Amino acid sequence: MTSPAMHTSPKAKVTTPGDRDIHIERVFAAPRDRVWKAMTDPALVAQWWGRGNKLVIERMEMERGGHWRFVEHTDEGVHGFEGRYREVTPKDRIVSTFEWDGMPGHVIVNDVTLHDLGDGRTKVVTHSLFHTTEERDGMLHSGMEGGLNQSYEALDALLTRM
Amino acid sequence: MTSPAMHTSPKAKVTTPGDRDIHIERVFAAPRDRVWKAMTDPALVAQWWGRGNKLVIERMEMERGGHWRFVEHTDEGVHGFEGRYREVTPKDRIVSTFEWDGMPGHVIVNDVTLHDLGDGRTKVVTHSLFHTTEERDGMLHSGMEGGLNQSYEALDALLTRM
Numbered sequence: 001m002t003s004p005a006m007h008t009s010p011k012a013k014v015t016t017p018g019d020r021d022i023h024i025e026r027v028f029a030a031p032r033d034r035v036w037k038a039m040t041d042p043a044l045v046a047q048w049w050g051r052g053n054k055l056v057i058e059r060m061e062m063e064r065g066g067h068w069r070f071v072e073h074t075d076e077g078v079h080g081f082e083g084r085y086r087e088v089t090p091k092d093r094i095v096s097t098f099e100w101d102g103m104p105g106h107v108i109v110n111d112v113t114l115h116d117l118g119d120g121r122t123k124v125v126t127h128s129l130f131h132t133t134e135e136r137d138g139m140l141h142s143g144m145e146g147g148l149n150q151s152y153e154a155l156d157a158l159l160t161r162m
Numbered sequence: 163m164t165s166p167a168m169h170t171s172p173k174a175k176v177t178t179p180g181d182r183d184i185h186i187e188r189v190f191a192a193p194r195d196r197v198w199k200a201m202t203d204p205a206l207v208a209q210w211w212g213r214g215n216k217l218v219i220e221r222m223e224m225e226r227g228g229h230w231r232f233v234e235h236t237d238e239g240v241h242g243f244e245g246r247y248r249e250v251t252p253k254d255r256i257v258s259t260f261e262w263d264g265m266p267g268h269v270i271v272n273d274v275t276l277h278d279l280g281d282g283r284t285k286v287v288t289h290s291l292f293h294t295t296e297e298r299d300g301m302l303h304s305g306m307e308g309g310l311n312q313s314y315e316a317l318d319a320l321l322t323r324m
Contacts, residue, residue, distance in 0.1 A: 064266060065263060066266075083267070084266050084267045085266065085267065086267025086268070087267075095267065096267060097267045097269055101227060104226060104227040104228075104246050105245070105246045105248025105257065105258060105259045105271065107259055107269040107271075109267065109269075129293055129294075131271055131291055132291075
């Protein structure tokens with residue numbers, strides 16, 4: 001079964017304004033409250049973050065200083081991701097760290113803000129900061145953009161269902 | 163009781179070669195094997211890392227991908243520190259991340275190498291990389307250097323006892 005949204009999803013706009021960052025913008029056809037809920041309720045996050053793969057949310061302590069850890073089960077293997085929340089401002093902003101078990105100790109800071117476009121749509125802006133240009137480029141060349149668009153398409157479908 | 167070493171301890175040499183890093187060098191009057199043991203055996207780390215304060219080592223999984231978490235109990239309060247090991251090469255090098263609970267999600271990469279000086283002494287070189295200059299400067303102005311020298315003096319005393 002494929003949601004109609006899967007066929008009309010816009011691609012995320014990915015840019016590199018500096019030498020250690022990635023800037024991502026994506027508009028969702030849903031109000032900010034609904035997008036916030038889909039991004040912060042573990043039962044909902046499990047439905048889109050893993051791009052259709054099984055996602056086990058081991059920790060998701062959404063407050064300053066809290067930790068998160070997600071484990072994605074793919075056909076190729078199991079991948080753990082984790083980090084810690086730096087700031088959580090309801091409906092507005094989440095700043096958190098991110099690392100993949102495959103490169104432990106290589107930490108990205110993700111600053112995610114939700115913008116109400118006033119027409120029932122929401123723009124999600126993600127600014128990611130890496131420690132080095134090499135780590136940033138490694139992420140860009142990892143197939144990140146394809147995976148990101150798959151996750152966002154799954155989020156489109158979830159937002160339609162909600 | 164004060165160890166004689168407390169009176170002759172050299173200060174750590176702290177420099178800032180770039181705008182997001184801190185470079186620290188310190189010579190210890192002990193062979194590399196002994197310094198490595200003092201830095202990697204939890205029962206020994208608890209005797210110097212906390213500068214004389216009680217230190218509870220909650221986790222210290224010294225291998226690539228392992229986590230560490232230390233809790234220091236001072237007269238002013240309890241401070242948690244944690245991170246993850248990126249690389250552990252016996253007797254030679256430890257690369258790990260570091261964050262303080264008071265600034266969650268602000269992550270430093272510490273690259274520590276042990277150099278055998280060939281005369282029974284060991285030089286410990288620590289290179290710390292921050293995400294931003296502001297975070298680096300915040301650390302420099304936090305009293306880090308004084309705390310570091312206290313820890314290293316406690317390590318001098320431990321190395322003498324070992």
